[in-house]
Amino acid sequence: MVATVNKIIPFSVVDGPGNRTAIFLQGCNMNCLYCHNPETRAKCIHCGACACSCPTGALSFENNLIHYDPTKCVNCDTCIRACPHGSSPKSTDMTADEVWHAVQKQIPFIRGITVSGGECTLYPEFLTELFTLAQSHGLSTLIDSNGTLDFEHCPDLLAVTDGVMLDIKAFDSEEHKRVTGRDNRIVLKNACFLAREGKLYEVRTVVSPGLFDAERTIIQTAGMLSPYLSVRPIRYKLISYRPMGVRTQYANTLQIPTSDQMNYYAELLTAKGFKDIIIT
Numbered sequence: 001m002v003a004t005v006n007k008i009i010p011f012s013v014v015d016g017p018g019n020r021t022a023i024f025l026q027g028c029n030m031n032c033l034y035c036h037n038p039e040t041r042a043k044c045i046h047c048g049a050c051a052c053s054c055p056t057g058a059l060s061f062e063n064n065l066i067h068y069d070p071t072k073c074v075n076c077d078t079c080i081r082a083c084p085h086g087s088s089p090k091s092t093d094m095t096a097d098e099v100w101h102a103v104q105k106q107i108p109f110i111r112g113i114t115v116s117g118g119e120c121t122l123y124p125e126f127l128t129e130l131f132t133l134a135q136s137h138g139l140s141t142l143i144d145s146n147g148t149l150d151f152e153h154c155p156d157l158l159a160v161t162d163g164v165m166l167d168i169k170a171f172d173s174e175e176h177k178r179v180t181g182r183d184n185r186i187v188l189k190n191a192c193f194l195a196r197e198g199k200l201y202e203v204r205t206v207v208s209p210g211l212f213d214a215e216r217t218i219i220q221t222a223g224m225l226s227p228y229l230s231v232r233p234i235r236y237k238l239i240s241y242r243p244m245g246v247r248t249q250y251a252n253t254l255q256i257p258t259s260d261q262m263n264y265y266a267e268l269l270t271a272k273g274f275k276d277i278i279i280t
Contacts (some may be wrong), residue, residue: 002093003093005094010102010105010106016165018112021103024040025115025123025126026118029146037117037118038245039080040088049082058072058073103134104137107139112134113134114142115142120144121149127143128154141160142164144165145167147191148182148187150189163202164190168187168188168204175212203225204237206239207239208256211241218238233275237277238277238279240256243256
């Protein structure tokens with residue numbers, strides 16, 4: 001199985017419990033206004049717009065294809081800022097075996113792997129193969145997802161998945177469309193299904209005042225999931241919108257919540273029975 005890989009971070013302490021290797025796949029089926037990784041949204045179409053922007057000559061455009069030389073790259077991300085399509089010329093197609101080869105180097109120092117994106121569940125067969133390899137070597141496996149894959153119809157993937165970190169970007173469908181470009185019917189269905197199956201490790205909501213009704217989203221999400229807290233504790237991560245990395249047209253138009261607002265939302269979750277609450 002092959003997936004387009006944006007990057008592999010050998011050691012991460014923010015993508016699940018413990019020290020983990022985080023794999024970011026390329027491509028997403030949502031268009032979140034506050035996306036903090038906009039360069040992972042689309043695959044490179046080899047338009048050539050980024051080639052002349054590279055200050056170190058790591059990119060070249062030959063025979064209508066972008067060629068990337070990682071030995072010359074200093075990760076300045078000039079090419080990403082130059083891309084008009086929300087992509088990265090540094091992404092590459094890799095098999096599950098090739099990704100596993102990169103993960104193996106960290107095995108003595110990590111507890112598991114987390115696959116993110118973009119939207120990693122666009123590659124369910126790839127995830128199943130990679131997670132099977134990881135679990136066979138004693139590593140835990142987490143999916144970081146926007147919830148648009150119907151997990152109920154992916155038993156093979158769930159069997160090798162230890163947990164899902166699920167974004168609930170807004171509870172109201174129309175608000176969700178405004179934030180992401182699509183409705184959330186399948187997202188909410190997945191939240192309940194995963195919680196019932198003991199596979200929902202974490203729920204995350206990004207808060208930007210005025211973009212959607214965060215209080216209603218948090219109350220309704222907590223009310224929907226609180227009956228399942230006895231199946232498995234569910235972490236709720238409240239994420240303050242930050243303009244770093246966001247597309248220019250949104251960076252200065254979306255609002256940053258105050259610490260008082262975020263603490264208030266945490267209190268709402270506590271009242272619904274949630275004990276593992278993180279504010280970032």
